[in-house]
Amino acid sequence: GENVEQHPSTLSVQEGDSAVIKCTYSDSASNYFPWYKQELGKRPQLIIDIRSNVGEKKDQRIAVTLNKTAKHFSLHITETQPEDSAVYFCAATVGFQKLVFGTGTRLLVSP
Amino acid sequence: GAVVSQHPSWVICKSGTSVKIECRSLDFQATTMFWYRQFPKQSLMLMATSNEGSKATYEQGVEKDKFLINHASLTLSTLTVTSAHPEDSSFYICSARGGEKNEKLFFGSGTQLSVL
Numbered sequence: 716g717e718n719v720e721q722h723p724s725t726l727s728v729q730e731g732d733s734a735v736i737k738c739t740y741s742d743s744a745s746n747y748f749p750w751y752k753q754e755l756g757k758r759p760q761l762i763i764d765i766r767s768n769v770g771e772k773k774d775q776r777i778a779v780t781l782n783k784t785a786k787h788f789s790l791h792i793t794e795t796q797p798e799d800s801a802v803y804f805c806a807a808t809v810g811f812q813k814l815v816f817g818t819g820t821r822l823l824v825s826p
Numbered sequence: 827g828a829v830v831s832q833h834p835s836w837v838i839c840k841s842g843t844s845v846k847i848e849c850r851s852l853d854f855q856a857t858t859m860f861w862y863r864q865f866p867k868q869s870l871m872l873m874a875t876s877n878e879g880s881k882a883t884y885e886q887g888v889e890k891d892k893f894l895i896n897h898a899s900l901t902l903s904t905l906t907v908t909s910a911h912p913e914d915s916s917f918y919i920c921s922a923r924g925g926e927k928n929e930k931l932f933f934g935s936g937t938q939l940s941v942l
Binding site for chain 2: 747749756757758759760761764804806808813814815816817818819
């Protein structure tokens with residue numbers, strides 16, 4: 716089955732800096748990779764996703780890159796703001812099957 | 827985006843009682859819904875896949891007789907925690923696929939269960 720590893724577990728940055736969170740997956744058949752942001756006690760919110768036929772996708776300050784050969788994908792947040800502070804989860808799925816989540820990264824953006 | 831509604835948002839119950847959690851897709855039909863459990867400061871762990879009109883598929887280690895899932899319509903799935911114990915205390919969250927290609931996963935608001 717699919718296994719997703721995520722690093723780092725915690726990340727502290729200053730406001731305005733960039734933040735990068737990395738994930739690796741094990742199943743080469745995985746073809747959809749979403750990223751979720753979860754605030755304390757709230758539901759995960761989809762912030763960006765990428766399919767396996769695309770290498771990079773950007774949405775304003777957020778971007779995701781995918782390296783299928785290495786089975787890596789990363790989340791990049793530029794010009795971080797305090798409201799970006801949350802737990803971020805990567806995930807991977809094969810086809811339309813279940814999503815397997817990474818272990819999460821707690822991002823803290825200090826003013 | 828698609829809206830998934832989950833109720834109740836929190837529940838406190840006595841050990842040995844049963845608790846039912848509802849998950850509804852409000853503006854789309856969901857033939858498949860997923861139930862996750864999340865312990866504090868941990869990731870979301872899939873418990874089971876709920877299929878409309880058929881039996882749910884449980885992940886390894888999840889007791890199907892303890893966590894009863896019913897998906898009787900295209901918009902409603904329920905999770906019943908039977909004979910709850912303190913170790914069942916957790917954040918339970920449902921999700922359903924939606925979006926243009928039906929690949930995006932949208933989550934309910936979650937249910938915080940506390941078993942005394």
